[in-house]
Amino acid sequence: MTRTGISVKRITAWRRRPWAGYAVVLAALAAIAGIYAGFSPQTDSAEAANNTQAAADLQNGQQLFNKNCASCHGLRGEGTKDAKGNPLAPSLLGVGAASVDFQVATGRMPAMNPGAQMPRKEPIPEFNTQIKTDYHDPEKRAQAEKQKAQAEKNIADLREYVASMGGGPPVPTKEQVGDPQKGDAALGGKLFRTNCAQCHNFTGQGGALTGGKYAPPLSKSDVTPTQIYEAMLTGPQAMPVFNDTTLTEKDKQAIIAYVVQSREEPNPGGNGLGRIGPVSEGLAGWLIGMGLLVLAAMWITAKKPKKLKKS
Amino acid sequence: MSEATAPKAAAPKAVDAPLTFLDERLGSTTFFKRNVKKVFPDHWSFMLGEIALYSFIILLLTGTFLTLWFQPSMHETVYEGSYEPLRGVKMSQAYASTLHITFDVRGGLLMRQIHHWAAILFMASICAHMLRVFFTGAYRKPREINWLIGIVLFTLGMLEGLFGYSLPDDLLSGTGLRITQGVLESLPLVGTYGYMFLFGGEFPEGMNGELIPRLFTLHILLLPGIFLALITAHMMIMWHQKHTAMPVKNQTEEQVYGYPFYPVFMAKTGAYFLFTFGVLALLGAFAQINPIWQFGPYDPGAISSGSQPDWYMGVLEGSLRIMPNWEITAWGHTLSLNVLIPALGPLGIIFTGAALWPFLERWVTGDNRSHHVNDRPRNAPVRTGVGMAAVTFYGLLWLAGANDVIAERFHVSLFATTWFFRVTVIIGPILAYIITKRVCLGLQRSDANVIGHGVESGIIVASPDGRFSERHEPAREEERITILSKENARPEAPATDANGIPAPGTKGPLGVLRSRLQRAWTFDDIAVEEHEHGNGHEGHELEAGKSDKELRH
Numbered sequence: 100m101t102r103t104g105i106s107v108k109r110i111t112a113w114r115r116r117p118w119a120g121y122a123v124v125l126a127a128l129a130a131i132a133g134i135y136a137g138f139s140p141q142t143d144s145a146e147a148a149n150n151t152q153a154a155a156d157l158q159n160g161q162q163l164f165n166k167n168c169a170s171c172h173g174l175r176g177e178g179t180k181d182a183k184g185n186p187l188a189p190s191l192l193g194v195g196a197a198s199v200d201f202q203v204a205t206g207r208m209p210a211m212n213p214g215a216q217m218p219r220k221e222p223i224p225e226f227n228t229q230i231k232t233d234y235h236d237p238e239k240r241a242q243a244e245k246q247k248a249q250a251e252k253n254i255a256d257l258r259e260y261v262a263s264m265g266g267g268p269p270v271p272t273k274e275q276v277g278d279p280q281k282g283d284a285a286l287g288g289k290l291f292r293t294n295c296a297q298c299h300n301f302t303g304q305g306g307a308l309t310g311g312k313y314a315p316p317l318s319k320s321d322v323t324p325t326q327i328y329e330a331m332l333t334g335p336q337a338m339p340v341f342n343d344t345t346l347t348e349k350d351k352q353a354i355i356a357y358v359v360q361s362r363e364e365p366n367p368g369g370n371g372l373g374r375i376g377p378v379s380e381g382l383a384g385w386l387i388g389m390g391l392l393v394l395a396a397m398w399i400t401a402k403k404p405k406k407l408k409k410s
Numbered sequence: 411m412s413e414a415t416a417p418k419a420a421a422p423k424a425v426d427a428p429l430t431f432l433d434e435r436l437g438s439t440t441f442f443k444r445n446v447k448k449v450f451p452d453h454w455s456f457m458l459g460e461i462a463l464y465s466f467i468i469l470l471l472t473g474t475f476l477t478l479w480f481q482p483s484m485h486e487t488v489y490e491g492s493y494e495p496l497r498g499v500k501m502s503q504a505y506a507s508t509l510h511i512t513f514d515v516r517g518g519l520l521m522r523q524i525h526h527w528a529a530i531l532f533m534a535s536i537c538a539h540m541l542r543v544f545f546t547g548a549y550r551k552p553r554e555i556n557w558l559i560g561i562v563l564f565t566l567g568m569l570e571g572l573f574g575y576s577l578p579d580d581l582l583s584g585t586g587l588r589i590t591q592g593v594l595e596s597l598p599l600v601g602t603y604g605y606m607f608l609f610g611g612e613f614p615e616g617m618n619g620e621l622i623p624r625l626f627t628l629h630i631l632l633l634p635g636i637f638l639a640l641i642t643a644h645m646m647i648m649w650h651q652k653h654t655a656m657p658v659k660n661q662t663e664e665q666v667y668g669y670p671f672y673p674v675f676m677a678k679t680g681a682y683f684l685f686t687f688g689v690l691a692l693l694g695a696f697a698q699i700n701p702i703w704q705f706g707p708y709d710p711g712a713i714s715s716g717s718q719p720d721w722y723m724g725v726l727e728g729s730l731r732i733m734p735n736w737e738i739t740a741w742g743h744t745l746s747l748n749v750l751i752p753a754l755g756p757l758g759i760i761f762t763g764a765a766l767w768p769f770l771e772r773w774v775t776g777d778n779r780s781h782h783v784n785d786r787p788r789n790a791p792v793r794t795g796v797g798m799a800a801v802t803f804y805g806l807l808w809l810a811g812a813n814d815v816i817a818e819r820f821h822v823s824l825f826a827t828t829w830f831f832r833v834t835v836i837i838g839p840i841l842a843y844i845i846t847k848r849v850c851l852g853l854q855r856s857d858a859n860v861i862g863h864g865v866e867s868g869i870i871v872a873s874p875d876g877r878f879s880e881r882h883e884p885a886r887e888e889e890r891i892t893i894l895s896k897e898n899a900r901p902e903a904p905a906t907d908a909n910g911i912p913a914p915g916t917k918g919p920l921g922v923l924r925s926r927l928q929r930a931w932t933f934d935d936i937a938v939e940e941h942e943h944g945n946g947h948e949g950h951e952l953e954a955g956k957s958d959k960e961l962r963h
Binding site: 306314371381393396397 | 812
C-alpha cells in the first residue's frame with residue numbers, strides 16, 4: 100500500500116509539475132510520428148534517395164546542356180544574339196520537353212553549322228538511340244545496349260533539364276500518339292492535304308521552301324510517329340505549330356496514320372518514280388520512252404534487206 | 411519500177427476472186443500499183459514523226475476503253491470502292507469513276523497508264539520530229555504547209571493534254587485548272603467573260619458542275635476529230651510531196667533514193683508500230699504515272715508542293731514561276747502582267763517564230779527553189795544557231811517549271827534557282843546562238859579540209875631527203891558526197907550596178923534590212939570545194955599519181 104501510495108503520489112506529484120503539459124504533448128507527437136512512420140513505408144529514406152537520383156539526373160541534363168547546347172543557346176537557355184541584335188539561336192525558355200526530344204533525337208540538334216535550316220542527321224553518339232545492337236558477340240551486344248540505354252537516358256535528362264527552365268509541351272505518351280496502323284487514314288489524308296501537303300507534298304516526299312529552307316521528307320521509315328506528333332505540337336524550324344485546338348489529338352493520330360500507311364503502301368502501277376508527280380514522269384518519258392524508241396528506229400533503219408527482188 | 415505491171419502467175423482462186431471483186435468496183439489496183447512502190451528514204455530520224463502517229467492510234471484505242479467507265483460528272487458522291495484509304499471521302503463522280511477504273515476494272519490501271527504514257531510520248535515525239543525538220547531545213551519550199559500543220563498539232567496537243575489530265579478531277583489537275591482560270595482572267599477586256607464562258611460560272615463548280623463534262627467533250631470529240639483531220643492532211647501532203655532525204659549517195663533533188671513502201675518500208679514501219687506499242691506497254695506496266703489516288707480528290711482549299719503539269723506544259727509553268735510580280739492598275743482595271751506575259755510571251759515567241767521562219771528564211775535568202783534533200787545543220791549556221799537559241803530558251807523555261815524539285819533534290823536555295831533562270835533565260839539563248847554558230851563554222855572548216863586535203867591516213871612517209879610527212883588520202887565516196895552536198899554561199903551581188911542603180915529589192919528600209927540579213931546569213935560561210943591537186947602539199951606530192959586518179963571524177 101505504502102509502495103503503491105508512494106508511486107501514485109509520485110505520478111500525481113509529477114503531473115502537477117509545470118513542465119508536465121509539455122512532456123505529454125511531446126510524447127503524443129512522438130507516438131503519432133512513430134505510428135505514421137509504421138504505416139507509410141516510402142518516406143524519409145526512400146524519398147531522400149529519390150531526390151538525390153532526380154538531382155543527379157538533372158545534374159546530368161545540365162552537364163549535357165552546358166556541353167552541347169549552351170554555346171549557342173546560352174548557359175541559362177536564354178538564346179544568343181549577334182552584334183546587331185539578330186538572334187543567332189532562340190531562347191529555350193518554355194519550349195518544353197517535346198521540342199528537345201524532337202530536335203535531339205532526329206539529330207538536328209546539336210547543330211553542326213548554322214544555315215538556313217538544320218538538317219536531319221545521325222545524332223551525336225551521346226544522343227544516338229538508333230545504334231546497331233544486334234551483334235552476335237554477347238559482349239559487344241551488351242556494350243551496345245548499354246550505350247543505347249545511356250543515350251536514351253541522356254535525352255530524357257536533357258529534356259527534363261530544359262523543361263525545368265520553363266514549361267512547354269511534354270513528350271507525347273504512347274496513348275496520345277496512338278497506333279498508326281489503326282488510325283483513320285481517310286480523315287488523315289484529307290487533313291494532310293489541307294494542312295501539310297503544301298510543303299511536304301501529297302505523299303510526304305518533302306519540298307523546297309523559301310530562302311534555302313525546305314520541308315523534310317516524311318516518307319522514310321526513320322521518321323517515327325512520335326516525332327511527327329512532336330513536330331505538329333512544337334512547330335520546329337519553318338513549320339507552324341498545330342496545337343490541340345487546331346488539330347485535335349484524334350486529328351494528329353489520323354495524320355500520322357495517313358503518313359505511315361501511305362508510305363508503306365505499294366505502288367500498284369509499277370515503279371513509283373519517286374512519287375513526286377509529273378517531273379519524274381516527264382523525265383522517264385523522254386529518257387526511257389524516247390530513248391528506247393530512238394534506239395529501235397536506229398536498229399530498224401540500219402537493217403538492209405538482203406536481196407530486194409527487182410520489180 | 412515499171413515491171414510491176416507484168417502479169418504474175420495466176421493466183422489461187424480464193425485470193426483472186428475477192429481481189430477481182432474489189433478491183434472491179436473500186437478500181438483500187440491502179441491506185442495501189444502506183445503507190446505501193448513509193449520509195450521511202452532510210453534514216454532513223456525520219457521515224458520520229460511515226461512515234462507520234464502510232465502513239466495517237468494507241469491513244470484512240472486506250473481512250474475509248476477508258477470512256478466505257480469514266481463518268482464526266484462533278485456531282486458529289488461518297489467513295490465506297492475498294493481503295494481503302496479513300497473510303498468514305500466525299501469526291502466528284504469523275505474522281506470516283508477514275509478510282510473505279512484504276513482499282514476495280516480489270517486492266518483499267520494498265521489502260522490508264524498506257525494512255526497517259528502515250529500522251530507523253532505523242533508530244534515528245536512531235537517535239538523531236540519538229541526539231542529534226544527544223545535543223546535539217548526540211549520545212550523549206552514546198553513543205554511549208556506541213557510545217558504549219560505540225561505547229562498547229564503541237565499547240566492543240568498541249569490543250570488536249572491539259573483537258574485530258576484535268577478530267578479525273580484530282581488535286582493536281584484541279585491546281586492546273588486553277589492556273590487555267592488565272593490565265594483566262596488575265597486576258598485584257600475579255601478575260602472574265604472568257605473564264606465564265608469556259609467554266610460555266612465560278613471556279614470550280616460553275617453553276618451546275620459544267621466544267622468536267624465540257625472538257626470531256628472537247629477532249630474525246632472535238633480535239634481528236636481535228637487531230638484526225640490534220641494528221642490525215644499531214645500524211646497525204648507528205649505522201650504527195652514525197653519524203654525529204656538526207657544528202658547521201660544516189661540521192662538527188664530529182665530522185666528519191668531508198669526502199670519501196672512494199673515490201674521493205676511497210677515491214678519496217680509495221681515493226682516500228684509494234685516497237686512503239688511495246689515501249690508504251692512496258693512503261694504502262696512498270697512505271698506508275700499520274701497516281702491520282704495519292705493526290706486525293708480536288709479541294710480548292712488544298713494544294714501540294716511540287717505541283718507540276720505534264721512536261722509539255724512545263725514551259726508555261728516555268729515562265730509563270732520566274733515572272734516578276736508586275737501589275738498595272740489603270741482606270742479601275744488591273745492588268746496582270748505577272749500572268750499575261752508568261753502565259754502568252756514565251757510560247758508566242760516560239761510558235762509564232764516557228765510558223766514565220768520558213769517564209770522569213772525564204773525572204774532573206776531569196777531562195778525560191780523547191781528542196782527535197784535536207785541540209786546538214788552545220789551548213790546553215792544561222793538557222794542552226796537560231797534553233798539552238800530557241801531550244802535553250804524553251805529548255806530553261808521548262809527546267810524553271812521544276813525549280814522547286816531542283817531546289818529540293820540538289821539542295822540549292824529556291825530563290826537562287828529563280829534568279830538563275832531569270833538571268834539565263836535571257837543570256838542563255840544568246841550564248842547558245844554564238845556557240846552553235848562557231849561550232850557549225852568549225853565543222854564547215856573541217857569539211858573543207860577533208861575535201862581539200864583528204865583525210866589523215868596515219869601513214870608517215872619519209873622523203874628521200876629525210877623529211878617526214880603524213881600521207882593524206884581522199885575521203886570515202888559516201889563521205890565526200892555528203893560533205894559536198896553543201897551549197898556554198900554565192901558571191902554577194904554588188905549593191906549598185908555600174909550606173910549606180912541599186913540592185914532590185916535593196917531599196918527602202920525593208921530592202922536594206924533584207925540585204926543586211928542576207929549578208930548575216932552567208933558572210934562567214936566557208937567554201938567547201940575540191941581543190942586543184944599538187945598545190946605544194948607534201949603528202950599529195952608523194953602520192954600525186956595515185957590520189958589524182960582517185961580524186962578526179
